[in-house]
Amino acid sequence: xxxxxxxxxxxxxxxxxxxxxxxxxxxxxxxxxxxxxxxxxxxxxxxxxxxxxxxxxxxxxxxxxxxxxxxxxxxxxxxxxxxxxxxxxxxxxxxxxxxxxxxxxxxxxxxxxxxxxxxxxxxxxxxxxxxxxxxxxxxxxxxxxxxxxxxxxxxxxxxxxxxxxxxxxxxxxxxxxxxxxxxxxxxxxxxxxxxxxxxxxxxxxxxxxxxxxxxxxxxxxxxxxxxxxxxxxxxxxxxxxxxxxxxxxxxxxxx
Amino acid sequence: xxxxxxxxxxxxxxxxxxxxxxxxxxxxxxxxxxxxxxxxxxxxxxxxxxxxxxxxxxxxxxxxxxxxxxxxxxxxxxxxxxxxxxxxxxxxxxxxxxxxxxxxxxxxxxxxxxxxxxxxxxxxxxxxxxxxxxxxxxxxxxxxxxxxxxxxxxxxxxxxxxxxxxxxxxxxxxxxxxxxxxxxxxxxxxxxxxxxxxxxxxxxxxxxxxxxxxxxxxxxxxxxxxxxxxxxxxxxxxxxxxxxxxx
Amino acid sequence: xxxxxxxxxxxxxxxxxxxxxxxxxxxxxxxxxxxxxxxxxxxxxxxxxxxxxxxxxxxxxxxxxxxxxxxxxxxxxxxxxxxxxxxxxxxxxxxxxxxxxxxxxxxxxxxxxxxxxxxxxxxxxxxxxxxxxxxxxxxxxxxxxxxxxxxxxxxxxxxxxxxxxxxxxxxxxxxxxxxxxxxxxxxxxxxxxxxxxxxxxxxxxxxxxxxxxxxxxxxxxxxxxxxxxxxxxxxxxxxxxxxxxxxxxxxxxxxxxxxx
Numbered sequence: 001x002x003x004x005x006x007x008x009x010x011x012x013x014x015x016x017x018x019x020x021x022x023x024x025x026x027x028x029x030x031x032x033x034x035x036x037x038x039x040x041x042x043x044x045x046x047x048x049x050x051x052x053x054x055x056x057x058x059x060x061x062x063x064x065x066x067x068x069x070x071x072x073x074x075x076x077x078x079x080x081x082x083x084x085x086x087x088x089x090x091x092x093x094x095x096x097x098x099x100x101x102x103x104x105x106x107x108x109x110x111x112x113x114x115x116x117x118x119x120x121x122x123x124x125x126x127x128x129x130x131x132x133x134x135x136x137x138x139x140x141x142x143x144x145x146x147x148x149x150x151x152x153x154x155x156x157x158x159x160x161x162x163x164x165x166x167x168x169x170x171x172x173x174x175x176x177x178x179x180x181x182x183x184x185x186x187x188x189x190x191x192x193x194x195x196x197x198x199x200x201x202x203x204x205x206x207x208x209x210x211x212x213x214x215x216x217x218x219x220x221x222x223x224x225x226x227x228x229x230x231x232x233x234x235x236x237x238x239x240x241x242x243x244x245x246x247x248x249x250x251x252x253x254x255x
Numbered sequence: 256x257x258x259x260x261x262x263x264x265x266x267x268x269x270x271x272x273x274x275x276x277x278x279x280x281x282x283x284x285x286x287x288x289x290x291x292x293x294x295x296x297x298x299x300x301x302x303x304x305x306x307x308x309x310x311x312x313x314x315x316x317x318x319x320x321x322x323x324x325x326x327x328x329x330x331x332x333x334x335x336x337x338x339x340x341x342x343x344x345x346x347x348x349x350x351x352x353x354x355x356x357x358x359x360x361x362x363x364x365x366x367x368x369x370x371x372x373x374x375x376x377x378x379x380x381x382x383x384x385x386x387x388x389x390x391x392x393x394x395x396x397x398x399x400x401x402x403x404x405x406x407x408x409x410x411x412x413x414x415x416x417x418x419x420x421x422x423x424x425x426x427x428x429x430x431x432x433x434x435x436x437x438x439x440x441x442x443x444x445x446x447x448x449x450x451x452x453x454x455x456x457x458x459x460x461x462x463x464x465x466x467x468x469x470x471x472x473x474x475x476x477x478x479x480x481x482x483x484x485x486x487x488x489x490x491x492x493x494x495x496x497x498x499x500x501x502x
Numbered sequence: 503x504x505x506x507x508x509x510x511x512x513x514x515x516x517x518x519x520x521x522x523x524x525x526x527x528x529x530x531x532x533x534x535x536x537x538x539x540x541x542x543x544x545x546x547x548x549x550x551x552x553x554x555x556x557x558x559x560x561x562x563x564x565x566x567x568x569x570x571x572x573x574x575x576x577x578x579x580x581x582x583x584x585x586x587x588x589x590x591x592x593x594x595x596x597x598x599x600x601x602x603x604x605x606x607x608x609x610x611x612x613x614x615x616x617x618x619x620x621x622x623x624x625x626x627x628x629x630x631x632x633x634x635x636x637x638x639x640x641x642x643x644x645x646x647x648x649x650x651x652x653x654x655x656x657x658x659x660x661x662x663x664x665x666x667x668x669x670x671x672x673x674x675x676x677x678x679x680x681x682x683x684x685x686x687x688x689x690x691x692x693x694x695x696x697x698x699x700x701x702x703x704x705x706x707x708x709x710x711x712x713x714x715x716x717x718x719x720x721x722x723x724x725x726x727x728x729x730x731x732x733x734x735x736x737x738x739x740x741x742x743x744x745x746x747x748x749x750x751x752x753x754x755x756x757x758x759x760x761x762x
Binding site: 258261262265286340343344345347348350351353354355356358359360361362363365366367434438441442445446449450457460461463464465467469472473475476479480483484486487488 | 505508511512515535536537591592595596599600601602603604605606607608609610611613614615686689690693694697698699705708709712717720723724727728731732734735
């Protein structure tokens with residue numbers, strides 16, 4: 001079975017203020033379809049760059065990227081949905097219109113847009129909130145709308161760049177749990193970036209640990225916890241040891 | 256560095272156009288005298304007692320109006336900033352005041368003060384006071400509540416809070432207030448001089464214009480423009496010196 | 503002590519001013535020459551509405567064209583300069599330095615070039631309002647979240663789609679602010695230039711009647727200008743509120759700053 005995502009020898013260098021900066025160095029990874037993969041790493045390690053390249057938003061300097069067997073020279077919302085740290089909802093559109101937006105870009109007829117968007121809002125638990133404007137929504141709700149928007153075209157692959165970073169810890173935990181619930185109703189492949197080690201272990205099937213710049217994959221950690229995940233798993237030894245292992249790896253790389 | 260070079264190049268281009276386009280007749284030199292002629296005329300004008308006197312009068316008006324307007328505007332601004340209630344009452348009115356052409360009040364000033372020195376000072380002070388008021392109020396409101404809380408929690412007296420928190424925190428904005436108020440002040444004086452006055456540089460360039468003495472007119476324009484920009488940049492430089500700590 | 507609402511206080515102040523306007527000249531506290539009573543001012547407008555109406559039309563015509571220059575040109579220039587970092591870094595500091603120059607010194611130049619008619623007023627007011635609108639638009643463009651375009655691209659939006667469905671809606675608050683500012687400054691610029699040298703327009707009526715010491719007629723013109731500027735301010739605020747309901751927290755909009 002071809003992996004949903006296959007990256008080989010990915011390197012990226014960009015011109016910074018003081019000369020060339022190597023963001024990524026020889027990154028190779030493979031994600032099987034339907035898996036939830038989390039990438040953690042220190043700030044500036046290039047994880048966002050990696051995501052941008054997977055999304056087709058940025059070109060790499062060297063190496064090959066294949067999503068569902070094909071390259072990603074440009075954004076392809078039918079293959080890959082992207083959810084950013086800032087919900088980036090358009091303030092002049094209602095929640096429903098925001099979710100419809102990708103569909104309307106492709107010229108989907110209005111009634112179909114409505115139906116699909118409505119279904120997505122229901123999926124993320126915001127059924128009654130379609131007519132609200134983003135400024136009337138809380139941070140967590142905005143991210144849910146953003147997730148609904150990312151799901152509305154049913155892409156097999158979902159990329160999420162620290163989507164819960166701007167939320168307080170309690171909301172983060174709830175949202176993480178919600179995300180797992182939504183994901184379990186689909187068979188999508190998810191690549192999720194986070195700073196939070198707890199979040200990483202809680203959500204992932206596999207955690208990829210990246211080193212400080214230039215970013216390299218320095219460890220692959222399987223998370224053997226059963227699904228569906230529950231909060232009390234966080235108190236187990238297994239959980240603690242996994243977290244610790246990630247933390248040690250990151251510390252070593254920063255030394 | 257490259258940017259400064261680019262800007263200088265831009266300036267040089269504009270100045271060169273001003274010199275060559277009229278001189279080669281591409282632009283009517285009667286309407287736009289070549290830069291060289293204008294600068295020569297400027298040199299000549301600065302030697303005339305009449306011109307020097309006019310500059311002196313205008314300068315005095317600008318200074319006096321400023322000296323009146325700044326404390327007055329600052330005091331009112333403090334009042335509005337310190338009292339939430341007064342702020343709520345007067346701020347919407349101030350927004351409207353700013354939308355009105357204050358020059359319409361010139362006839363009133365002329366009726367009361369005549370067309371002499373006092374009228375121009377009074378009018379300029381009037382227009383400038385509002386600007387100082389708004390900027391001062393904004394400056395005071397910009398002092399973060401956190402800073403004040405910290406000072407007070409360490410037992411600072413009101414005077415200490417004023418001198419050691421408010422003033423350093425507001426200094427860059429205060430300088431900016433002075434800079435912007437001066438722009439408005441200068442404009443106020445010039446308008447009053449152009450409108451109904453027999454003295455001052457504003458009146459002088461207006462009459463040069465009426466008599467189609469274009470070289471003199473442009474010389475006056477260049478002089479005033481340069482003076483305004485020089486003053487502005489000096490205060491801006493001071494601002495950056497004082498606000499090195501600002502994000 | 504319960505304080506009255508600020509709105510009530512404001513209205514009371516306004517009412518008190520209007521009453522004072524009527525009574526102070528009537529009771530002889532100030533001579534009618536300095537301050538004609540409100541009623542005599544209003545009766546001039548009532549009786550001579552044709553002259554004042556015609557003057558208003560001239561003024562409005564000049565304001566409209568000045569707005570085309572200031573808002574049309576200013577918003578476009580501001581959007582272009584503000585949108586491209588290279589241009590921005592090059593030009594913006596230059597423009598804001600130029601802002602320090604009192605534009606009024608150019609007025610005699612425009613009068614010499616274009617005469618005493620409407621053209622010089624339009625040119626002057628147009629330039630007068632152009633720079634502030636350009637600066638305001640450039641600043642406003644920069645408050646647009648750059649993530650908006652990234653999100654649109656990730657959803658597969660083409661360039662025309664990005665412009666029409668993201669950039670333009672996101673710029674609307676800035677554009678409206680520019681229109682409000684430009685209109686207010688255009689009115690101010692036109693009125694000042696009409697007061698200085700003109701043969702028509704409301705500003706001209708102020709100067710004309712001042713020289714013949716006909717105070718009620720002077721104040722009638724002043725009142726008209728006051729009403730015009732206030733009406734424009736309220737109208738543009740109302741339109742802005744209606745269309746930009748969703749306006750998120752960005753840089754606070756500055757009140758229209760007039761130098762005259």
